Amino acid sequence: MLKKNSYHDVEFIDLTHDALGVAKIDGVPVFVKDALKGEHAEIKITKVNKNFAFGRLIEIKTPSPFRKKPICQHFFVCGGCDIMHMNYDMQLSFKKHRVKETLRKIGHMEPIIHDTVGMNNPYYYRNKAIIPFGIEDDRLVAGLYKRRSHDIVDLRRCHIFPKIYSDIIRLLKALLVSHEISIYDEENHKGLFRALMLRHSEKNGNILLTFVVNGGKMPHKEKIIESLIERYPMISGVVLNNNSDKGNVMISNKSKTLYGEDILEDELCGLNYQYNHQSFFQVNPVQTQNLYKKALDYADLKADDYIVDAYCGVGTIGLSAAKKVKEVTGFDVIKSNIKQAKENARFNDIENAKFIQGKAESVLPSLKDQVIDTLFIDPPRKGCDKSLLKTVTTMDIKRIVYVSCNVSTFARDANFLLKSGYTVKEVTPFDMFPQTAHIETVALIEKTHLES
Numbered sequence: 001m002l003k004k005n006s007y008h009d010v011e012f013i014d015l016t017h018d019a020l021g022v023a024k025i026d027g028v029p030v031f032v033k034d035a036l037k038g039e040h041a042e043i044k045i046t047k048v049n050k051n052f053a054f055g056r057l058i059e060i061k062t063p064s065p066f067r068k069k070p071i072c073q074h075f076f077v078c079g080g081c082d083i084m085h086m087n088y089d090m091q092l093s094f095k096k097h098r099v100k101e102t103l104r105k106i107g108h109m110e111p112i113i114h115d116t117v118g119m120n121n122p123y124y125y126r127n128k129a130i131i132p133f134g135i136e137d138d139r140l141v142a143g144l145y146k147r148r149s150h151d152i153v154d155l156r157r158c159h160i161f162p163k164i165y166s167d168i169i170r171l172l173k174a175l176l177v178s179h180e181i182s183i184y185d186e187e188n189h190k191g192l193f194r195a196l197m198l199r200h201s202e203k204n205g206n207i208l209l210t211f212v213v214n215g216g217k218m219p220h221k222e223k224i225i226e227s228l229i230e231r232y233p234m235i236s237g238v239v240l241n242n243n244s245d246k247g248n249v250m251i252s253n254k255s256k257t258l259y260g261e262d263i264l265e266d267e268l269c270g271l272n273y274q275y276n277h278q279s280f281f282q283v284n285p286v287q288t289q290n291l292y293k294k295a296l297d298y299a300d301l302k303a304d305d306y307i308v309d310a311y312c313g314v315g316t317i318g319l320s321a322a323k324k325v326k327e328v329t330g331f332d333v334i335k336s337n338i339k340q341a342k343e344n345a346r347f348n349d350i351e352n353a354k355f356i357q358g359k360a361e362s363v364l365p366s367l368k369d370q371v372i373d374t375l376f377i378d379p380p381r382k383g384c385d386k387s388l389l390k391t392v393t394t395m396d397i398k399r400i401v402y403v404s405c406n407v408s409t410f411a412r413d414a415n416f417l418l419k420s421g422y423t424v425k426e427v428t429p430f431d432m433f434p435q436t437a438h439i440e441t442v443a444l445i446e447k448t449h450l451e452s
């Protein structure tokens with residue numbers, strides 16, 4: 001029987017889907033953060049459950065050749081990244097392996113899985129950050145939360161956001177201190193300044209800031225904004241967001257623009273998109289374009305095609321396809337996404353795309369008399385509602401391009417389609433979130449051709 005606080009020498013034989021090292025002690029799996037497969041190490045048992053345990057690395061005796069010194073000084077405490085201790089080639093192969101194993105175990109299939117498409121520079125890629133501010137030991141701290149906690153890591157430099165974000169955060173901290181702005185305390189719900197949201201346009205470098213405050217007013221805001229703009233003239237807008245709620249939701253829907261415009265403009269696959277501080281926009285535009293290109297490639301679009309973009313968000317996949325096909329219909333459950341998708345169509349002079357608000361599982365059956373040449377599916381992490389998949393099979397849709405941010409639910413849905421006469425032809429993983437264990441995949445699924 002394993003005992004809490006006991007020490008053991010172990011060899012790591014595997015990695016979990018969230019990149020914990022797996023060792024076995026007397027047949028009991030022990031999960032250890034920041035350990036890599038093949039490594040020998042001394043560990044300390046930190047928690048014992050009925051059939052498994054957790055441990056902490058004490059000393060790595062034989063490091064993996066794939067181990068890399070994380071470039072971020074905060075890596076071992078910060079909740080932002082989880083695999084910065086793997087070299088990038090290993091990160092990519094770890095993700096491909098996870099896709100393969102999950103499709104085998106949950107999907108009961110072994111399709112062609114291509115190598116994970118990585119980034120030339122797997123750092124500084126994330127264009128949106130929400131940085132909570134707080135007080136720790138009488139000092140102002142700002143950064144991401146520590147793993148599984150609401151303690152803030154006082155960020156010096158983050159390596160997944162644009163470099164300039166860390167500099168803006170540092171200057172804002174100094175300005176809040178010098179202007180004696182009180183800082184929000186989550187425990188007693190007092191204090192003013194809660195968080196800073198930063199968004200960045202890849203296209204023109206503009207930056208949109210949102211000050212999230214507990215209350216309607218921010219003293220000295222003109223002086224603070226003036227100092228920020230003077231040092232960082234690429235700040236094109238500053239928004240004040242009043243969030244007095246006690247919950248975990250960071251941004252409320254009560255906002256006003258303090259400076260410039262509450263608008264950024266970016267480009268994806270040759271189309272222009274405008275978005276404001278609240279709108280959904282992909283956080284890694286470089287990889288999003290690569291992913292969309294592959295999705296369109298799988299769709300093998302023809303000028304006469306009618307395509308559907310279920311779970312369309314602000315319409316980006318459907319609009320990227322629109323100029324190549326006859327007609328596009330997109331749907332999304334969120335009203336503001338549909339409003340924005342329509343605006344995006346207008347902004348790009350696209351007239352053959354229409355967007356409908358509603359649940360994909362409710363709207364798709366209304367298209368039962370149409371021949372859909374390709375159905376794009378890009379659901380949230382929980383995957384598709386079973387009724388949507390049933391509709392797909394009854395409508396006899398020949399080609400599905402399934403984009404997924406959760407390989408487990410994708411494998412479940414793919415298995416349902418497999419049992420209903422579909423074949424997953426091939427899958428390409430994309431590294432949309434380098435340094436984290438998150439995986440994005442795009443898969444081509446076709447109605448199985450029966451030899452007569």
Ligand SMILES: C[S@@+](CC[C@H](N)C(=O)[O-])C[C@H]1O[C@@H](n2cnc3c(N)ncnc32)[C@H](O)[C@@H]1O
Nearest residue numbers: 311312313331332333334358359360378379380
């Ligand atoms: C992963 S996002 C994909 C967005 C878009 N395809 C893109 O590439 O940016 C999933 C989208 O599904 C929407 N959604 C969630 N549940 C839905 C449902 N049952 N029916 C339709 N849309 C849904 C969400 O609002 C969100 O916009």
